[in-house]
Ligand SMILES: O=C(O)CCC(=O)C(=O)O
């Protein structure tokens with residue numbers, strides 16, 4: 603059985619930062635974070651007579667750190683309320699995507715992380731493999747350090763180069779997920795705001811992806827006489843037949859923005875989440891035991907600010 607991933611930020615030697623406690627959330631799946639150890643931070647600098655302060659995961663980042671994807675055509679936008687999300691259905695063709703999948707599943711770096719779930723250590727059934735370009739970058743999932751590899755396999759480097767060229771930004775890490783079949787899933791969660799941009803490349807079996815707004819507007823009233831749509835994504839019911847058109851309040855125009863979104867991530871597709879998306883939305887790849895019998899790899903390229 604697959605368990606969802608409850609990642610939290612911390613590092614081995616610095617003070618612990620439990621981002622999940624701050625961000626809250628109604629699912630057992632918490633957030634993911636990053637920081638550098640004092641030792642790692644100093645080892646990545648030249649000189650360093652005075653010991654630098656440990657860099658801690660933060661919940662907010664400055665505007666100057668806000669490198670975002672700006673070059674994608676608006677036709678790729680997923681019109682989320684309070685979110686900044688794009689879906690490119692065909693970053694690479696299906697044949698290439700399958701070839702990459704088949705090559706990546708052979709990597710030595712795959713492992714099942716151990717998670718703390720309600721105080722107990724649980725081995726996750728979904729394998730992951732994590733890579734970072736910066737040797738100072740450390741991440742914890744739920745109290746356990748992620749096994750991070752600091753050298754990229756050539757294919758992964760090639761893929762990251764391609765994604766970076768397409769999006770016009772650089773990433774400093776990639777977390778790969780292996781969904782061996784439809785029984786493997788990732789529960790509803792959000793990744794923390796240190797993930798300034800997450801670009802997820804899907805390779806192999808198509809999988810359902812669900813985005814849920816954490817604070818949608820109230821549903822419209824069921825009563826036809828009092829019906830006033832306050833949920834912008836739901837078209838408002840027409841006014842009651844008794845309403846005098848001259849005096850009736852104008853119906854609220856339905857907003858084109860979404861408060862929930864369900865889609866299928868095609869093989870070779872790229873999904874980009876950035877801006878305030880993680881603050882206002884949760885996402886998941888649900889179990890599809892019957893429908894999905896083959897394997898999928900997602901490469902989640904991350905721009906982690908630390
Ligand atoms: O596999 C996916 O498409 C999503 C993975 C994800 O949400 C994550 O790694 O945080």
Ligand SMILES: [Fe+2]
Pocket residue numbers: 791792793885
């Ligand atoms: Fe995620």
